[in-house]
Amino acid sequence: VIVRFSKDSGALRPSAIRRFASLLQDPSYFSFAGGAPNPLTFPSEALAEAAREAILTHRDVALQYGPTAGLPELRRATAQILYARGVVSSHPDRIVITTGSQQGLDLLARVLVDPGDVVAVESPAYVGGLAAFAARRAQFLAARRDADRLDVEELARKVRRARSEGRRVSVLYTIPNFQNPSGWTLSLAARRELLSAAAELDLLVLEDDPYAEIHFGEPPPAPLAALDQEGRVVHLGSFSKTLSAGLRCGFLLGAEEIVRKVELTKQAADLCSSMLDQSTLAIYLARNDYAAHLVGVRKFYAEQKAIFLTALREECPATVETSEPAGGLFTWGALPAGLDAEMLLDRLLAEEKVAYVPGRSFFVDENPDNGRWFRLTFAKEPPDRLEEGARRLGRFLARVAA
């Protein structure tokens, strides 16, 4: 039997991280490569109790098919969380609960993007977001992101050029807070600039915000969805980083007509997300002090970050820069020009048993400079290994890049 696959399926490639996933299972390696949160931060006792209560007390909900848009209690709780973060347009009817925010990205790509459309992204950009658009055979244009700003001039120039070539560009995808992979956060001024550029260019903004609650100091500036006056922003969030990644509950909030299209597409995609997950989270949120839990999560990752970056910078040569994230799970490193993180990885694994993610897959262009970058997470290793692994990495970098 010869199978002829669809055009869309030809656009997907295994991710850079998966390529050495089996190595990352080996506990003798210091893994700064993954993207997952630390399960120590998950309130497992309370979740176990909530799951049990969901099944025994709400059997006909938790074990049964549910509404495609999500469990009403969880949509309400989510609406309140977003409202408290300044999104005054937040309303349960404008929320869809998704199987993680990855599904939100995928559904939005299906609803908003035709094959051959150009999607505007940041440079660097989150690979999972890129994959959702690539699965639609989208093409990309990228505007440079730096420590606190997106280059809106580059954005405007590239959008206009693409349109002058007859391409449709209608969506800008961004992670404003503690970005994956860079750890960078858009300033308030940069957010206003971005929204005003989006209005001028007539772009919908997909704001992917999974890390917002994990700030090490002050909360980040207001979400784009809070600054938006026009219904131009679709906001995506998740409980994956703060309560559990295995309970696959993300959400999106957007204009009514977008949300209804997303709901219809989700109905064909999976009927509904796990009702056990949704019921468990709704009960958890009703019975526990989520705000207090978040304080602990922030403290955990702030300490991880401090241990990691302190140890790394003690050994690391001045020629290698690493970002100083104000939240989230990642720091972003840059080797001196001419070095390539992907080419060095095999040596790093062999000599120090340390892994990072080479940065090239976070870029949509072929700039040779992309090879300098690498992503590190300080989320997962325990403090002693975090420190030891950071020192090893630092010494390695001193050998190859000093």
Next chain:
Amino acid sequence: VIVRFSKDSGALRPSAIRRFASLLQDPSYFSFAGGAPNPLTFPSEALAEAAREAILTHRDVALQYGPTAGLPELRRATAQILYARGVVSSHPDRIVITTGSQQGLDLLARVLVDPGDVVAVESPAYVGGLAAFAARRAQFLAARRDADRLDVEELARKVRRARSEGRRVSVLYTIPNFQNPSGWTLSLAARRELLSAAAELDLLVLEDDPYAEIHFGEPPPAPLAALDQEGRVVHLGSFSKTLSAGLRCGFLLGAEEIVRKVELTKQAADLCSSMLDQSTLAIYLARNDYAAHLVGVRKFYAEQKAIFLTALREECPATVETSEPAGGLFTWGALPAGLDAEMLLDRLLAEEKVAYVPGRSFFVDENPDNGRWFRLTFAKEPPDRLEEGARRLGRFLARVAA
């Protein structure tokens, strides 16, 4: 902000059942319209215990991101279940766990179907399957299904005609056992006929088999995947009807190259399905006697079916036919020629507070005769209401169709 939606998103319509979903929430109505299993059949105590154990004993698995293809333990258990049903090609590596089998259909549609392709289906066909293909802007051709056979001559004629018009036809979608909506089951001879027609026409066969375990007498004939010698069949199954629909765990088994493409598309679609759901089911299957549980499920629905059809047929005029399912959740009714189930539904709701699903949405063509059909489920109402509702429906049919 004016949103321009994708072409794909324009192909979807709210389902016929959703249109009166709010009525179905009203307990004063006798609902034979839904498609859900009865939560009384779910082993809630054991699942609650399994969920609790999953979170407390396997926190780093159940609460964390997991492999896109599914939890290894659940893939293994699923492989064994399929092997025991005669699918000797069954192997964990060829299985992907999905968010219900609906996601399996959606992923297969994304991997195998391009916009404008023609998908071969049964007439009638399951609406959820049709929706997954419609979301890809597929078109359809349909071959008539009857009580024990698919009309393979009609299939061959239509496939050849479509191809002669330059259309690509590469997939046949079928529910061989206790079909939704008809309750009909393909005989063993019909299965062989179907596979040989598929080979001759070079079609992949997507075998959707969520009801196989719910047989009222003898098990149904061997699955197509068990009869297949060529890797031509992709088999979809689910725990939704036997253990829980709210734990969204379906699975698909197919040729290696198809399964890898599905996995890649799923990675972009949602990274992974609920790890709590998967861990809970894996623990349930390891700790409990699933086979014994299934005996109880079969007995439950066999009794429901008997109560319902006995009461219905006592009142129903001879002019109205209803199928006699050997398993599953549905019977399929036909009004005399000239009557239209959709047009009668408002009267039925008003006069008897009874609901069915009008059959038209299960057909892909515009044959006026389609309007005669309606789908009934005997899964949900308790015995007294099942009987009372069936009598009401029968009396109504006697008034309008005698």
